[in-house]
Structure formats: structure tokens, C-alpha cells
Amino acid sequence: MVLLGALLLGPDIAQSAHAQPVKAPVQDWSFKGALGHFDLPSVQRGYAVFAGVCASCHSLSEVRFSDLTDMGLTLEEVGAVAATWQVADGLDAEGRLKHRNARPDDALSSSYSGPEAARAANGGVVPPDLSRIVQVYPGGADRLFALLTGYKPNAVRVPGKGFANSFAIGHYTAMPPPLREGAVKYADNTPATVTQEARDVTTFLAWVSAPHQDTRRRVGIGAGLYLCFLAVLFVILNRRLWSHVRK
Structure with missing residues (x-):
């Protein structure tokens, strides 16, 4: 590309x-x-x-191979994927760039x-x-x-x-x-x-x-449902506590 x-x-x-x-x-x-x-x-x-x-x-400098577990890969699969990439590993004695196989904690550089x-x-x-x-x-x-x-x-x-x-x-x-x-x-x-x-x-x-979009949305939906539950509980308790006053 x-x-x-x-x-x-x-x-x-x-x-x-x-x-x-x-x-x-x-x-x-x-x-x-x-x-x-x-x-x-x-x-x-x-x-x-x-x-x-x-x-x-x-x-993809902000992505590490280990992040690929979030798209459904296992740690073993991530290790195998990383091993197919070459990343820079400093310079050799003659000043030339060296490379090595990538590891899961490396970025997609x-x-x-x-x-x-x-x-x-x-x-x-x-x-x-x-x-x-x-x-x-x-x-x-x-x-x-x-x-x-x-x-x-x-x-x-x-x-x-x-x-x-x-x-x-x-x-x-x-x-x-x-x-x-x-x-x-x-x-x-x-x-x-x-x-x-x-x-x-x-x-x-x-x-x-x-x-992390999916995780944030799941947490947000869960928090919303929890707040709805608390709101319903508050209404029920409020009615019970004040029912004798209304009578």
C-alpha cells in the first residue's frame, strides 16, 4: 500500500x-x-x-504485537506472528543496522x-x-x-x-x-x-x-443498566418510606 x-x-x-x-x-x-x-x-x-x-x-508504531490478543489471537499465535517480522536491533561493529525477529512486546515498526x-x-x-x-x-x-x-x-x-x-x-x-x-x-x-x-x-x-472501543461500550452499557437499577430501587424505597405520610 x-x-x-x-x-x-x-x-x-x-x-x-x-x-x-x-x-x-x-x-x-x-x-x-x-x-x-x-x-x-x-x-x-x-x-x-x-x-x-x-x-x-x-x-503501526502505537501497536505492539501483544495487543493483537485483543483481536482474538492467543499468546502462542501472537508469538508466531511476531516471529515473522524483522525489527531494528541497533548497529553492528561496522555501523550497519542489525535486525532480529520481533517479540510480542515489540511495536509494528x-x-x-x-x-x-x-x-x-x-x-x-x-x-x-x-x-x-x-x-x-x-x-x-x-x-x-x-x-x-x-x-x-x-x-x-x-x-x-x-x-x-x-x-x-x-x-x-x-x-x-x-x-x-x-x-x-x-x-x-x-x-x-x-x-x-x-x-x-x-x-x-x-x-x-x-x-478499546468495545470494552468501553460494554462498561458503559453495564454502568447504564446498573444506574437504571439503582434509580428503580430508589423510587421503590422512596414510595415505601413516605407512604405513611401520604396517608
Whole structure:
């Protein structure tokens, strides 16, 4: 997902004040609304898309592998996932960057050795961290999903503009289509269409932006029910205590 965050937050190629992005259609996200919750199978599939497509350029510096237990993975599964990643581990005797297998307490850091390496590999732009992209990106999850699925079929780069996408500012973006059918193989055998991949990775990034949302909502609902119970109990006791006065 080359330069996703940079191109979402920064100006698109050939930005025009008269070419505002098309309003993204409202999607039916399970995590929206007061009683919403994250679809954990979708979150897990979205992680697969992030790891297989986005992580070559982007990091999730505010997420540690151990946090993935909150999306339904066991500690053993988290350890196995972490072991597939390489993280920086200081410099060797010749001043070159060393790497080691990640551990559960490591963050999902950038694959680049530093900002300069990232800038050199991406046309002068440092791909930003995606830990809060759904919260800070105008239009949120709806527009992110629309952008990922909004490319023309067989999209080609237009010189001086980029790739046509109605949901990008200026209707062009420097980011080539990041997703393709079958880009990842889902463990649950869900067909990996572009639409499915976009929905899952958007759900995953929304979960990353608010990993404790479900817990807060459960606590809030429980507290609300408890307060309702206390209110009813208070009314009953109040009537009994003052019933003789009313008589």
C-alpha cells in the first residue's frame, strides 16, 4: 500500500481547488453506533492485508504485537506472528543496522532504517504511521474504503497527475492501486476480492485507532443498566418510606 498515509494526509498530485473529492458512500460498519462492535474475523483478515500489502511502507508504531490478543489471537499465535517480522536491533561493529525477529512486546515498526531511507525509497515522501489514520483522515472509514476501491479498471498513471480516483483531492493521487484480487490468502478462506480486502483493512485500521472501543461500550452499557437499577430501587424505597405520610 505504497505511500497510503502520506497521500491521504498530504496534497494529491495536481490538486485543484475546484476538484473536491466525491463524497464517499456511507458504509454499514459493524463498529458504528452506540451499540456497535468490531467484527473480529474482519479485523483479523484486515491484519493479513496490512501485513501483506501495507507493512512494506507503513508502520503501526502505537501497536505492539501483544495487543493483537485483543483481536482474538492467543499468546502462542501472537508469538508466531511476531516471529515473522524483522525489527531494528541497533548497529553492528561496522555501523550497519542489525535486525532480529520481533517479540510480542515489540511495536509494528517501520521496515525502513530511518526517515532518510524511507524518503529515498518513496519519491521524497516519508510514509507516515497508520496508527490513527481512520481518526485523522477526513471522511474516516467511509472515505478510506472508497479511496481504496475507487480506482478505474486497469488504472494507469497520467503524467503529471497520477492515478485517477474520484475520492482523492483533485481526483488524482500518486498512490497506485494498492489492492488486487487475491493479494492475500485469508486463513478462513474468505474470497479475497478487492472490495473484501478494502473492507477488512479499513476495519483493522479502525480497530487500531480505537482498540478499546468495545470494552468501553460494554462498561458503559453495564454502568447504564446498573444506574437504571439503582434509580428503580430508589423510587421503590422512596414510595415505601413516605407512604405513611401520604396517608
